[in-house]
Amino acid sequence: MRKIACLVVVTFVFAMMFSSSAFSARKTVIKIGINAPLTGDIPKVGEGSKYAAMMWLEDIEKLGGLEVGGKIYDVELVIEDNESKAESAVKANTKMITQDDVLAIVGPQSSKQAVPAGEVANKYKTVMISPWSTNPNTTLDRPYVFRGCFLDPFQGPVVANFITEEFGFTKAAVLYDVASDYPKGLAEVFKEAWEKKHGAGSVVAYQSFTTKDTDFSSQLTQIVKSGAQVLFTPQYYNEVPLIVKQAKDLGWKGPIVGSDSWGSAETVELCGEPCYGQFFSSHYAAAGAKGATKAFIDRYTATYGYIPDDVAALTWDALLLAQQAIQNTGKITGRIETDRTAVRDSLAKIKNFAGITGNMTFTDEGDPIKCAVIVKINDKGEYEFYKSSCP
Amino acid sequence: MEALTEFIPYILQNLINALQRGSFYAVISIGYSMVYGVLMLFNFAHGDIFMLGTYIGFGIATLFLTLFAGFLPGPVIFIATVVITMFLASWIGVFVEVAGYRPLRSAPRASAAITGLMIGIIFETGILILLGAKRLSFPPLMESIAYNIGGVYFTNVKVLIIILSLFLMLALHTFIQRTKWGMAMRAMSYDFLAVPLMGVSINVMAPLTFAIGAGLAAVAGILYGQAYPILDPYMGVLIGWKAFVAAILGGRGSIKGAALAGYLLGFIEIFVATIFPSTLRDLIAYSIILLILTYRPRGFFGMEHSTKLRL
Numbered sequence: 230m231r232k233i234a235c236l237v238v239v240t241f242v243f244a245m246m247f248s249s250s251a252f253s254a255r256k257t258v259i260k261i262g263i264n265a266p267l268t269g270d271i272p273k274v275g276e277g278s279k280y281a282a283m284m285w286l287e288d289i290e291k292l293g294g295l296e297v298g299g300k301i302y303d304v305e306l307v308i309e310d311n312e313s314k315a316e317s318a319v320k321a322n323t324k325m326i327t328q329d330d331v332l333a334i335v336g337p338q339s340s341k342q343a344v345p346a347g348e349v350a351n352k353y354k355t356v357m358i359s360p361w362s363t364n365p366n367t368t369l370d371r372p373y374v375f376r377g378c379f380l381d382p383f384q385g386p387v388v389a390n391f392i393t394e395e396f397g398f399t400k401a402a403v404l405y406d407v408a409s410d411y412p413k414g415l416a417e418v419f420k421e422a423w424e425k426k427h428g429a430g431s432v433v434a435y436q437s438f439t440t441k442d443t444d445f446s447s448q449l450t451q452i453v454k455s456g457a458q459v460l461f462t463p464q465y466y467n468e469v470p471l472i473v474k475q476a477k478d479l480g481w482k483g484p485i486v487g488s489d490s491w492g493s494a495e496t497v498e499l500c501g502e503p504c505y506g507q508f509f510s511s512h513y514a515a516a517g518a519k520g521a522t523k524a525f526i527d528r529y530t531a532t533y534g535y536i537p538d539d540v541a542a543l544t545w546d547a548l549l550l551a552q553q554a555i556q557n558t559g560k561i562t563g564r565i566e567t568d569r570t571a572v573r574d575s576l577a578k579i580k581n582f583a584g585i586t587g588n589m590t591f592t593d594e595g596d597p598i599k600c601a602v603i604v605k606i607n608d609k610g611e612y613e614f615y616k617s618s619c620p
Numbered sequence: 621m622e623a624l625t626e627f628i629p630y631i632l633q634n635l636i637n638a639l640q641r642g643s644f645y646a647v648i649s650i651g652y653s654m655v656y657g658v659l660m661l662f663n664f665a666h667g668d669i670f671m672l673g674t675y676i677g678f679g680i681a682t683l684f685l686t687l688f689a690g691f692l693p694g695p696v697i698f699i700a701t702v703v704i705t706m707f708l709a710s711w712i713g714v715f716v717e718v719a720g721y722r723p724l725r726s727a728p729r730a731s732a733a734i735t736g737l738m739i740g741i742i743f744e745t746g747i748l749i750l751l752g753a754k755r756l757s758f759p760p761l762m763e764s765i766a767y768n769i770g771g772v773y774f775t776n777v778k779v780l781i782i783i784l785s786l787f788l789m790l791a792l793h794t795f796i797q798r799t800k801w802g803m804a805m806r807a808m809s810y811d812f813l814a815v816p817l818m819g820v821s822i823n824v825m826a827p828l829t830f831a832i833g834a835g836l837a838a839v840a841g842i843l844y845g846q847a848y849p850i851l852d853p854y855m856g857v858l859i860g861w862k863a864f865v866a867a868i869l870g871g872r873g874s875i876k877g878a879a880l881a882g883y884l885l886g887f888i889e890i891f892v893a894t895i896f897p898s899t900l901r902d903l904i905a906y907s908i909i910l911l912i913l914t915y916r917p918r919g920f921f922g923m924e925h926s927t928k929l930r931l
Contacts, residue, residue, distance in 0.1 A: 270852075272753030407899045437899045441858050443848040446637035447893040453773075454630055467755050471848055478766055479633070480773035499757045499850060 257563045258303045259295055261551060262325035263544075264336035264346060269313025270440070271465050273495040274338050277541035278360070280533050282306055282335070285548040295552065298560035307331055311342050318342030322349040322357070330565050331355070333551045333572055338540055339465070339490070340364035340411035347374040354566065356573045358551060360543035361512075363489065364414045368595040373573050375595035377547040377584070378512050379620075381411075384488060385418030387601045387618045388510050389426060392459050392486055395508075399427045402434035402457030404448055404472060406464060409440055415463040415488055433457045445472055449479045463488040470500035477503055484508065489601075492539040497610040504606050511604045512539040513586045514614035522585040536611075539586070546584035553579060629771035634894050636774050636782075640847060642886025643785035645866050646879040647840040648859060650792065651833030652867035653878035657809035658822075658829045661729055662867070664736030665716055666837065667860015668743040671853065673709040673838025674845055675747060678758050680705050681842070685759055698761045702842055706835040713834025714827040721826070740856075747853040755852055758845030781843045788836060789879050795832075796875065805829060809873050869909055871922025880920060885909070 263282050267275035286306050294301040307329045309321035318337045325331045326349070333356040337343045343362035350357035351371040359367055360377040363384055368374045392398055401423050405416035420432045434455035436448035449472075452460060462472050462485060473485055487509035497504055515526055515536045525545060529537040554576035555561075561568055582589045589597035600619040607613045648670055655663045663669075681701045688697060720739045724732045765776045796802035804820045805828075816822045844859075845851065866885045870877025888908055893901040913919070 268748060268753040272755070275753075437897070439899075439902065441854075443850070443855075444637075444641050446641070447634055447890045448898050450630070450633050450637060451894065454626075467850055467852070470757070471850060474849070478764065478773065478775050478778070480766070480768060495755065499755055501757070 257561055258305050259297075259555065259561065260305045260307055260329055260331040261548070262322075262329065262331035262334040262336075263306055263308040264311055264318055264321045264325070264334055264342070265308065265338060266313035266342070267308075267310035269311075270467055271313050271339065271493070273466065273493050273538075274361070274540050275310065275313075277494070277538050278336060278338060278544045279308055280529065281537070281541040281544040282308065282548060284529065284532065285545060285552075289552075295555065297556055297558065300561070302561060311337050311346075313339070313342070315342050315345045318346040319349050322346045323353075326350065326353045326355045332555065332565070332568055333358070335360060335544060335547045335551060338362065338544075339409075340367060340414065341409045343367045343376075344410050347371050350374055354573070355569050356551070356554070356576055358547040358576075360547040361489075361540050362411070364410050365596075366410070366414075371595070372577075373569075375550075375576060375591060377543045377550065377586070377589070377597065378489070379599045379601055380596055381415045381418045383620060384510055384601060385415055386422040387603075388461065388486060388488060389419055389422040391508070391510070391603050391616070391618070392461075392484075393426055396459065396484065398458035398483075399431055400433045400455075400457050400459075401427075401431065402436070402452040402455055402460045403432060404434075404436045404438070404445065404452065404460060404462045404464075406440055406442075406468070407437035411490065412463045412465075413437075416461075419461055419463070443471055445475050446479065449476050449481065452476075453479055453481050458483050460485045461487075463490060465490045466493040466496040466499060469496050470504070473500055473503045473507070489539060492604070492612070494535050494538040497606060497612075501610075505608055505610060507606050508615065509604055509606075510601050510618075511612070512599070512602065513542050514602050514604045514612050516607075516611045516613045521583075525585050542586050546582075546586050546589070549584065550576065550579065550582060550589070553582065626771075632772045634890050636772065636778060638887040638890035639782050639883070640778050640886075641890060642883035643782050644840055644844055644847075644859065644882075645863050645885045646882025647785050647788060647836050648863035649866035649870065649878040649882045650789065650875050651837050652864055653870065653873055653875050654805070654829050654833050656867070657873035657875070658805060658812065658825055659721065659725075660812060660873075661721070661732045662736070662864065663716070663721075663830070663833070664733055664860075664864075665720070665739040665743065666736075666833065667856035667858075667863065668740035669709070669712055669716065669834045669856070670837040670841055670844075670860060671856030672712055672743055672747070673705065673834065674758070674841030674851055674855065675751075675756075676708050676712075677701060677705040677838060677842040677845060678756060678851055680708075681759055681761055681845075685761075694762050701761060702839055705838045705842060709838030709841075710831035710835040713830035713832070716834075717827045717830040722823070725822075740860075744853045744857075751853075753853075755850050758849040758851055760849070761842075761846060777846050781847060784839070784843065788839060792832070792836070792875065801828065865906070865909060869912065869919050871919030873923070874919070874921035877919055877921035 265275040265278035289295055289304045295304045307325050311318035311321050335358050337346050338361040340362040343359040344366045347367050351373045356373055358375045362376055363381045365380050368376055403416050405412040407413055423432050434452040434457050485507050489511045491509040492511045518526055554572050557575035558571040580590050587599045600617050602617045603615040604612045605615040651666045684697050720735050767774055807815045808825055866881040867878045870881035888905045892904045
């Protein structure tokens with residue numbers, strides 16, 4: 230008898246837990262989902278996303294809530310960890326959409342998670358804005374998926390042009406992770422852009438490895454032997470220090486150039502001096518920023534104790550975009566499907582949104598047209614604006 | 621002729637790369653083999669013991685560098701770090717044996733194998749909760765000096781890794797061949813049912829074996845931190861699997877075999893990536909190993925009867 234009573238109580242508690250989301254949805258609390266890699270390979274990226282989101286929520290709460298069509302609504306963040314895995318990102322999106330009834334999702338950050346997670350968001354007709362994913366497939370043929378940054382087909386040529394103009398090199402080497410959407414896509418785009426400029430065969434070494442590899446010595450030995458003048462490696466902050474260090478140990482003397490994935494606050498912290506003087510393309514440069522960008526950087530630095538990286542800034546922009554889109558709908562009906570579609574339609578209509586990482590207007594695919602920045606890691610290990618390149 | 625002068629340094633360079641990589645596999649796979657020799661089970665938590673050893677090494681190294689960097693010479697700090705880390709990590713080995721495997725000694729071997737995997741996951745997530753998901757950067761314990769001899773590049777760190785690994789393996793070999801404890805271990809690997817009846821306590825031998833394995837893994841961890849200075853809680857998983865493959869390839873329970881197979885694995889991995897596109901590295905490398913095992917299921921030095929045993 231007691232057992233049965235116990236069982237009833239447990240079942241009841243579980244039922245309460247699961248249905249609580251349904252109850253609050255009836256009160257029309259606006260829920261925004263954050264799908265971020267809080268653990269796994271790139272936790273610093275997740276941390277930046279989370280902190281930016283918390284700052285945004287703080288602003289909303291200061292105003293007492295989010296005003297839509299003259300009514301004030303409470304806002305709640307649902308932050309899910311995708312462990313930097315594609316399958317977990319899909320799971321997180323499914324959970325947030327079907328169980329938590331979020332109105333819109335911000336994230337996932339890297340393309341490896343954003344490409345598969347975008348599929349889910351689009352299927353359930355829920356707006357998803359990936360702040361940092363630069364792979365074209367994230368938004369391709371998905372009306373409900375948007376992004377807050379430029380694309381790799383733009384970034385690749387920017388880097389290729391920069392190297393050509395800055396150093397006058399004609400022979401390049403590429404080292405990338407073949408098992409991850411972002412490095413693989415960008416490596417291909419870069420190779421194509423470089424060979425268009427310098428002729429077939431001008432990428433003299435095109436080497437790959439797989440996620441979680443730590444030893445790149447045989448690839449780098451071949452790169453050194455190939456006579457390449459510059460090494461392009463579109464990898465994340467956990468791999469960059471290893472690649473740079475091993476390259477130097479194996480006699481590599483040329484510059485090593487990266488892409489926006491280098492932009493994390495931790496790249497320099499983990500890499501140290503070997504990374505000083507290297508270049509990478511990015512979304513914004515913290516050193517020497519002005520206006521709203523500077524205000525964001527100062528506030529973030531004061532609260533969390535380090536300079537925000539591009540992920541944090543892009544997440545901030547993505548949240549403000551979502552906020553604007555929600556407000557532009559004019560009213561919240563409380564029927565989640567209707568509201569989600571309304572948010573999608575108003576987001577697609579936003580023109581010249583003034584973000585801290587640049588102005589944004591979406592194309593039909595949901596991609597903003599934005600400028601890229603070439604960042605130099607200076608002798609103090611800061612990310613310094615070097616030049617910018619606009620489409 | 622010119623092609624040859626370019627080709628030889630290139631091969632030598634890859635040889636050094638392979639020696640470094642192989643050293644890690646060899647030292648870690650010995651831990652698998654030793655435990656198998658004594659208890660007839662593979663300790664699947666070994667990769668994570670390696671990870672924990674690296675974190676302990678990281679802690680000790682950071683502590684010593686902040687306390688003594690001013691007035692103690694670098695080599696002293698390095699040796700102190702290695703010795704203390706080995707000592708602390710060996711207690712983790714003892715803990716794993718006493719808490720994880722001892723209660724299951726008469727249970728089916730599959731249960732023990734699963735326990736190993738569980739302990740591994742507990743270690744990984746434990747570190748994750750304790751230190752957060754943030755990557756840590758292992759501080760360099762010595763200044764890295766790069767040498768270039770005839771187009772072959774190497775650093776003092778690389779040389780140290782290779783020499784220290786060889787030294788450790790030699791020391792272990794001597795311990796097992798020349799001491800009473802070593803003799804007991806060898807006896808245990810012949811017959812782990814009869815030997816306890818002769819007065820050699822399995823409750824002493826098993827923790828000792830785990831302790832030595834964990835100590836070796838910890839040194840490998842410190843060296844690993846010097847070569848690949850990024851620490852994360854899951855760093856032991858992949859290298860643990862590969863070292864396990866080496867232990868099987870070398871022959872279950874054979875320490876000599878594990879060491880040799882570890883180096884072989886390093887060579888195969890590096891040279892496959894040199895000859896074929898690097899994307900195919902693991903596919904080809906492990907297909908080669910599968911082929912070897914098909915024709916020689918007991919590995920290089922495994923005993924004949926060991927193929928009949930499962931796990």
